[in-house]
Amino acid sequence: MTAGATGTVLRVRDLAVGVRDTDLVLVDAFDIARGERVGLIGESGSGKSLTALAVMGLLDEGLQVSGSVRLAGVDHDLVGADDRRMARVRGRHVAMVFQEPMTALNPTMRVGDQVAETMLLHGSRGSRSAARSAAVDLLRQVHIPDPEQAARAYPHQLSGGQRQRVVIAIALANDPALLVCDEPTTALDVTVQAQVLDVLVSGAAARGAALLFITHDLAVVATVCQRVLVMYGGHVVEAGTVQDVFTRPRHPYTAGLLAASDLDAVDDRGRLRTIAGTVPAAGHFPDGCVFRNRCPNAQDDCAVAPPWTGPHQASGYACHHPVPAVAEVGRG
Amino acid sequence: MTAALAPAVARGWRRRRNPSLVVGAVLVALVVLTALVSFVWTPHDPTFVEASVRLRGPGSGYWLGTDKFGHDVVSQLMVGARTTLFVGVVAVSVAAVLGVPLGLLAGMAPRWTGELVMRLLDLLLAFPALLLAIMLGAAFGASTLTAMVAIGIATVPSFARITRSGTLQVMSTDYALAARAAGRRPSAVAVRHALPNVASLVIVQASVSFAIAILSEAALSFLGFGTPPPTPSWGRMLQESQELLFVAPRLALFPGIAIALAVLGFNLLGDGLRDRFDPRLEDQR
Amino acid sequence: MAEPTTDVLPAVSVRDVTRTYRRPRPAPFRPAPLVAALRGVSLDVAPGQRFGIVGESGSGKSTLLRIIAALERPTSGTVHVEGNDITALPERRLRGLRQRLQLVFQDPMGSLDPRMRVGDIVAEPLVAQGHAAPRDRVAELLQAVGLSADAANRYPHQFSGGQRQRISIARALAPRPHILVADEPVSALDVSVRAQVLNLVADLVDELSLTLVFVSHDLSVVRRVCDTVAVMHAGEVVETGSTSQVYDDPQHDYTKRLVSSIPTLRRALAGVTARDLAAGAAGEVA
Numbered sequence: 001m002t003a004g005a006t007g008t009v010l011r012v013r014d015l016a017v018g019v020r021d022t023d024l025v026l027v028d029a030f031d032i033a034r035g036e037r038v039g040l041i042g043e044s045g046s047g048k049s050l051t052a053l054a055v056m057g058l059l060d061e062g063l064q065v066s067g068s069v070r071l072a073g074v075d076h077d078l079v080g081a082d083d084r085r086m087a088r089v090r091g092r093h094v095a096m097v098f099q100e101p102m103t104a105l106n107p108t109m110r111v112g113d114q115v116a117e118t119m120l121l122h123g124s125r126g127s128r129s130a131a132r133s134a135a136v137d138l139l140r141q142v143h144i145p146d147p148e149q150a151a152r153a154y155p156h157q158l159s160g161g162q163r164q165r166v167v168i169a170i171a172l173a174n175d176p177a178l179l180v181c182d183e184p185t186t187a188l189d190v191t192v193q194a195q196v197l198d199v200l201v202s203g204a205a206a207r208g209a210a211l212l213f214i215t216h217d218l219a220v221v222a223t224v225c226q227r228v229l230v231m232y233g234g235h236v237v238e239a240g241t242v243q244d245v246f247t248r249p250r251h252p253y254t255a256g257l258l259a260a261s262d263l264d265a266v267d268d269r270g271r272l273r274t275i276a277g278t279v280p281a282a283g284h285f286p287d288g289c290v291f292r293n294r295c296p297n298a299q300d301d302c303a304v305a306p307p308w309t310g311p312h313q314a315s316g317y318a319c320h321h322p323v324p325a326v327a328e329v330g331r332g
Numbered sequence: 333m334t335a336a337l338a339p340a341v342a343r344g345w346r347r348r349r350n351p352s353l354v355v356g357a358v359l360v361a362l363v364v365l366t367a368l369v370s371f372v373w374t375p376h377d378p379t380f381v382e383a384s385v386r387l388r389g390p391g392s393g394y395w396l397g398t399d400k401f402g403h404d405v406v407s408q409l410m411v412g413a414r415t416t417l418f419v420g421v422v423a424v425s426v427a428a429v430l431g432v433p434l435g436l437l438a439g440m441a442p443r444w445t446g447e448l449v450m451r452l453l454d455l456l457l458a459f460p461a462l463l464l465a466i467m468l469g470a471a472f473g474a475s476t477l478t479a480m481v482a483i484g485i486a487t488v489p490s491f492a493r494i495t496r497s498g499t500l501q502v503m504s505t506d507y508a509l510a511a512r513a514a515g516r517r518p519s520a521v522a523v524r525h526a527l528p529n530v531a532s533l534v535i536v537q538a539s540v541s542f543a544i545a546i547l548s549e550a551a552l553s554f555l556g557f558g559t560p561p562p563t564p565s566w567g568r569m570l571q572e573s574q575e576l577l578f579v580a581p582r583l584a585l586f587p588g589i590a591i592a593l594a595v596l597g598f599n600l601l602g603d604g605l606r607d608r609f610d611p612r613l614e615d616q617r
Numbered sequence: 618m619a620e621p622t623t624d625v626l627p628a629v630s631v632r633d634v635t636r637t638y639r640r641p642r643p644a645p646f647r648p649a650p651l652v653a654a655l656r657g658v659s660l661d662v663a664p665g666q667r668f669g670i671v672g673e674s675g676s677g678k679s680t681l682l683r684i685i686a687a688l689e690r691p692t693s694g695t696v697h698v699e700g701n702d703i704t705a706l707p708e709r710r711l712r713g714l715r716q717r718l719q720l721v722f723q724d725p726m727g728s729l730d731p732r733m734r735v736g737d738i739v740a741e742p743l744v745a746q747g748h749a750a751p752r753d754r755v756a757e758l759l760q761a762v763g764l765s766a767d768a769a770n771r772y773p774h775q776f777s778g779g780q781r782q783r784i785s786i787a788r789a790l791a792p793r794p795h796i797l798v799a800d801e802p803v804s805a806l807d808v809s810v811r812a813q814v815l816n817l818v819a820d821l822v823d824e825l826s827l828t829l830v831f832v833s834h835d836l837s838v839v840r841r842v843c844d845t846v847a848v849m850h851a852g853e854v855v856e857t858g859s860t861s862q863v864y865d866d867p868q869h870d871y872t873k874r875l876v877s878s879i880p881t882l883r884r885a886l887a888g889v890t891a892r893d894l895a896a897g898a899a900g901e902v903a
Contacts, residue, residue, distance in 0.1 A: 043807040044778065160674070189673035189834060191898040194878035198895035216807055222885030223894065246886060260812040262882065263841040271816045272841070275809040278777050506728035513686055514742035514788065515715035517708075528732040 007034045008072065009177045009210045010055065015067035015079070017050050017059065017234075022283035024063070025050045025234040029313045032178065034072070037201070037211040039221035039242070041257070042231035045279045048214050051231070052180050054079070055212065056096050057086040072177050092122040095171035097200070099183040101163035105155040111166045112136065112151025118173040138169040141206075142199045161192035168200055175207045182214045197224055218261045222246055227314065230254045233280075233290030238317040239310075250309075250322040253291045289320065297321040353604025356539075359597025367417050370410035377407065399572060399583055408564040409590055415565045416546050416594055419480045423545035424538050426484025427491050432527075432534060434488065435495025440503060440522045450496065453489040461486030461548060462555075469557040476549070476559040483548045487541050494537050498530030532605070539602035543595045550591050566591050626700045628796050628828040629662040629685055629718075634694030636680050654680040655691070656852040662845075664795075667822060667829040669843030669860060671836050671875070677852040682800055682832050686720050687711050699795065712746055719789035723801035725781035729773040735759075735784055736769030742791045758787040762817060779810030786817065790825070797822065798830045803838060815842055837879060840864045848872045874900050 010032040017025040025047040032038050042048045053059045055069055057078050069078040073093050076085060090096075098104040106114060115135035116128070125131035132151075139147035142165040155163055164184060171179055184200065185193040201224055204211050213225055221228055221242065228245050230238040230253065238251040249255040259265065259273035267273055277294040280286075286293045292302040301320050310316015397405055434453065438446040465482035472478045502508055502525055511521045553559050553567025561568065566587040573583035636655040643650070655677045662668040672678040683689040685696055687703045695704050703714050719742065722728035729738055736755050737744075743754070756766035762783040773781055782802060789797060799818065803811040819842060822829045833839050839846055840860045848856040848863065848871070856869040867873045877897025880889075 043809060190836075191673065191874055191878045194880070194891065194894035194898040197880075197891035201891045217880070218808070219880040219882045219885055222882050223880045223889065223891055243886060246882060257808060258882070260809040263837050264883075271819070272812040274812040274816065278779060278810065279807070506722045506724055507730040509688060510720065510722055510728045510785075510788070511730075511741060511745070512688060513715065513720040514792075515712055515745035516741070517745075520745065525730050525733075529730070 008032070009034050009036075010072075010212070011068070011070045012051075012055070013068040013070075015051065015054055015069060016065070017047070017054055018064050019062065019282075023234060024282055025054065027051060027067075027234075027236055028308065030229060030236065030239070031314065032210045032212060034177070035205070035208045035210055036227065037204070037213060037225045039225035039228040040212060040214045040231060041216065041218060041221055041228060043216055043257075043279050045233075045282060046231040047234035048231045049182055050234075052096075052182050052212065052214050055178075056090060056094060056180055057081060057083075058090075058096075088122075091118055091170075091176070092124075092174050093176055094178045094180060095174070095176040097164070097167055097171050097179065097181040097184045099186050101160060101167045101187075102155065104167050105163060107155050110152055110154060111158065112139070115139065115151075115166065115169050115173055118170050122174050124174045135169070135173075138173060139166070142166075142169045142172075142203060143195065144169075159192075161188055161196055164188060164196050165199060168196070168203060172203050172207060172209070176209055178210045178212065179204050180212045180214070183216070184213075185220065186215065186217070193220075200224075218246065218258065230257070233285040235290055235318065237291065237319070239313065240315040244315070248325060250317040250325065251291075251319045252295045252297050252321075252323055254317075255323045256294075256296075289318075297323075350604050350607055352600040353608055356597050356600030356602070356604050359593055360601050363413050363417065363594050363597065366410050367413040370407075370414055374407035374410050375404055377404075397582060399569070403564075405569075405583070405586055408569055409566070409586060411564040412566045412569065412587070412590070413594075415476060415559055415563060416549070416591075419476060419483070419549040420542040420545045420598070422477065422480035423484040423487060423548075424541050426481055427487035427541055428534065428538060430485070431488040431491025432495045432530075435492040435530075436499050436522045436526060438492065439496040439499025439526065440518050446496065450493070453492050456486070457489040459486065462551060465548070465552050466555070466557050469552075474557045474560055476563070476565070479549060479552045479557060479559070480545065483545050487544070490541065491534065491537055494533050495530050498533050499526040502526040502529045536602050536606045539598050539605060543598035543602070546591065546594055546598070625664060627661040627697070628664045628666070628699060629660075629668075629830065630697040631658055631660050631681070631685065632695045632697075634658045634681070634684060634691045634696060636677075636684065636689070637692045653852050655684075657694070658849075658852075658854055659694075660847050660854060660857065662796075662828060662830060664828050665826060666845055667831065667843040669839035669846035670830065670832045670849060671834065671839050671846055672849035673834055673875075675851070676849040678832050678834075678849050679800065681849070682798060682830070685830065686718060686798055687714055715742070716746060716792045717794055718796040718798060719792065719794040721782070721785050721789050721797065721799040721802045724805055725778050725785055726773065728785055729781060731773055733772075734769065735771055735773065735776075738773070738784060739769070739787045739791055742788060746792060748792075754791070758791055759784075761790065761821070762787045763813075777810070778806050779814055782806060782810075782814050783817065786814075786821070790821065793825075794827070796828045796830065798832070800832045801834065802831075804833065804835065811838075818842065835879075836864060836875060837881070848875065870900065874898055 008031050012027060012030050015025060015027040016023060040048045040051065050059065054065055055078070059065055065079050067079055071078060071089065071093050074089050078086065078089065105111065112132065112135045115138055116131035119125040119131045119134060120128065125134050136147045136151050139150055144150045144162055144165050150158065150162070158166065181200065185196050188196060197220065211225070213221065215221055225242055228240065228242050229236050230245065230251065232253045238245060238249065238254045245254060246258060249258055256275040260275055263272065265273065275294055288303040288305050289295070292298040295302070299321060306318045306320045308316050308318050399405060434449060438449040461483055464486050465479045468478045468482040499522065508521055508525055511525055516524065549559070549565070550567030550570065553565045554571040556571065559565035559568055569587040570584055576583055634655055635653065635657055638652045638654055639649045640652055641649065658681055670678050670681065680689065684691050691704055695702055697703070698714055698718055701714070703711065739755050739758050755769050759766055759768050764780060764783055764787070773784065776784065802818065803814050806814060815838070821827065829843070831839060831842050843860050846858065846860045846863050847854045848869065850871045856863060856867065856872045863872060864876060867876050874897060878894050880894055
């Protein structure tokens with residue numbers, strides 16, 4: 001694959017994750033270009049975190065994975081690669097920021113050493129002392145006050161926001177081409193979230209790293225990302241630029257999600273808009289269109305899986321009865 | 333969150349067979365069955381002394397031979413299984429009946445009371461179980477019951493400890509707080525919420541302690557502080573075979589194997605139960 | 618100390634409440650450091666009011682909530698619930714309070730005992746207060762929160778997050794309380810479910826004419842549900858007022874920073890970036 005030449009960092013094709021006879025994720029295709037920030041949104045059980053873990057090769061062993069995940073600069077497919085090969089890729093070409101910074105850090109190791117270790121591991125710094133001073137530099141770049149002092153601290157001595165900055169520093173340590181962020185600010189306070197998002201975006205931009213940003217918070221995605229993929233029931237149901245998808249959603253699920261998250265908009269009875277029903281458990285989504293049992297537009301033909309409508313994989317939707325293109329939902 | 337959910341989902345699907353649980357359960361069932369059968373049938377009277385058949389080798393009349401008194405080894409092993417189960421049940425019951433309430437108390441009481449209870453139990457833990465059994469035996473006369481009460485008392489701290497840590501965990505949950513907000517008294521929270529949630533831990537501890545009790549009884553009988561004659565006991569069979577170790581090693585071998593299998597069975601059962609309970613606990617959380 | 622001058626008795630009245638915790642000693646013979654979680658908080662919640670308490674972690678909002686619910690004692694100060702001083706009552710005399718004031722917790726999984734059936738969970742406040750728990754009362758409560766009556770026979774893990782929060786709300790309503798205290802009831806829920814639960818809370822508060830105390834870190838959620846809000850920061854109430862006023866025209870410096878760091882769809886689509894939010898959070902309001 002010549003992903004690097006075309007400016008594509010990540011290329012996912014026919015990705016399927018399943019357990020026994022149940023499909024949990026079925027993603028046809030998506031690409032991420034160099035330096036691009038792409039949001040992956042959906043509710044619990046939509047398959048968004050499984051997709052991210054599949055990209056990292058971190059799925060539980062009991063899950064079956066097929067398809068293709070190619071990363072620029074890596075000469076093999078990430079699907080089916082063994083742990084030893086993946087260990088060379090993870091932290092070097094692709095890095096991850098988790099939701100819970102406390103569990104992502106080793107509690108018995110000074111944070112400076114943890115940042116330095118990532119660099120030593122992949123040989124991006126020759127000596128221990130060079131890695132140490134580079135680690136302090138990185139901590140400064142993610143706006144940790146007094147980085148020399150902080151480098152000698154243990155994770156429990158830092159606040160939640162500072163821990164997440166350390167995790168980001170570790171993720172950025174080897175200038176990866178892709179940064180996968182799974183709900184990186186969900187556990188943080190609003191004011192801290194704003195600062196951590198800023199550090200994340202500017203840190204990635206400074207390195208030309210692409211972001212795959214997973215969250216259920218539409219406002220955060222809209223603030224951070226340029227493009228967005230909407231997932232439901234393991235499928236990408238809509239994709240496009242943030243501006244398009246969030247102002248002119250075509251898939252009824254996207255429209256419902258936007259309406260439900262808009263706390264300023266109410267219906268005629270003064271109530272918040274909701275999506276009917278609840279997300280089914282894995283394996284209990286309907287055949288055909290996965291959203292049809294909750295969809296206001298559903299008709300009989302929805303029992304057949306809807307084809308992708310749109311110029312390409314990066315823009316379009318999968319729905320037989322889309323929301324009319326003119327309606328502006330979610331702007332109350 | 334999906335990330336947290338997915339492994340749980342996968343676990344649910346992969347409720348794979350648990351070999352140690354199966355093997356442990358089979359071995360334990362074998363011991364129980366043997367003990368039950370011994371009530372209605374044994375090849376010979378296990379306590380009948382028949383001088384003419386002393387130290388027979390294994391053969392058609394006596395499958396595993398006879399000992400120096402002419403006791404049939406198979407019959408002795410079968411009735412000995414009763415003793416073995418009896419000691420396990422007594423020791424574990426004593427330990428659980430004392431240890432679980434103490435653990436609950438230590439877990440829900442104000443911090444200093446809990447600490448005090450635990451330090452006192454630590455004191456008990458510092459006392460070797462066998463020594464305690466020998467002391468009790470000397471004071472009240474050697475019998476299976478005294479030996480097992482002693483082993484049970486010595487095992488109280490481990491039950492209390494495990495119950496306390498489980499209780500502390502439950503007490504720090506929101507549902508314990510919710511119960512208090514609903515107007516439950518602390519004791520009711522302990523009984524209604526903590527107890528059911530630590531039950532699985534206690535069951536695992538019980539099966540491991542059962543194995544330890546069996547070993548202790550064997551050791552005590554071997555030393556002469558356990559089950560007095562004529563009641564057959566695997567430990568005393570070992571002791572009686574001692575002087576004949578070079579003449580008839582089989583007399584040490586058979587009770588040895590029986591003890592090893594029973595202990596292995598209860599240990600595997602404990603391990604298996606732990607594996608069986610832990611993932612389900614996580615699933616439900 | 619100003620007593621409320623209105624002739625209506627406040628549903629909840631908090632006066633000069635402080636709470637200090639003792640940290641573990643850093644060394645054997647050094648004094649244990651004190652941490653002030655609340656530094657003199659006073660507020661009044663009128664009957665029928667929907668009162669929001671907003672703050673970030675460490676602001677003291679959770680401590681205040683526990684003190685109002687008599688799950689914790691203040692170091693000094695008093696809390697009156699419907700005229701009764703609950704800070705002076707011993708645990709065994711709190712039965713009346715437990716009936717008048719009920720709680721909904723943040724984590725809908727953690728606040729339900731995984732080994733109890735839903736019916737027993739919902740009936741717990743009734744049983745704890747010595748009432749019999751008739752099956753039809755449990756069924757009625759489950760239906761009030763949008764669950765079917767046969768949910769009573771199942772276990773919490775068989776429900777989704779939103780449904781579990783409904784169970785938690787049903788339990789809170791069981792003793793027919795006058796005051797409902799909700800601690801971040803929707804922050805663990807998905808967006809679409811969040812809207813359902815917020816609607817449910819609003820409906821129930823209306824139908825049962827409850828007084829609502831709603832604690833959250835999310836000012837936009839509080840604005841939706843509450844008419845009045847108190848903003849807490851570092852153990853103090855820094856600003857109180859009607860929610861729309863506080864949200865649209867914050868006065869205190871901290872409230873301004875809080876409001877300007879909230880990401881919203883509308884502002885993001887208008888071009889507000891993470892850098893702008895961070896600048897707002899740092900107090901550099903444009």
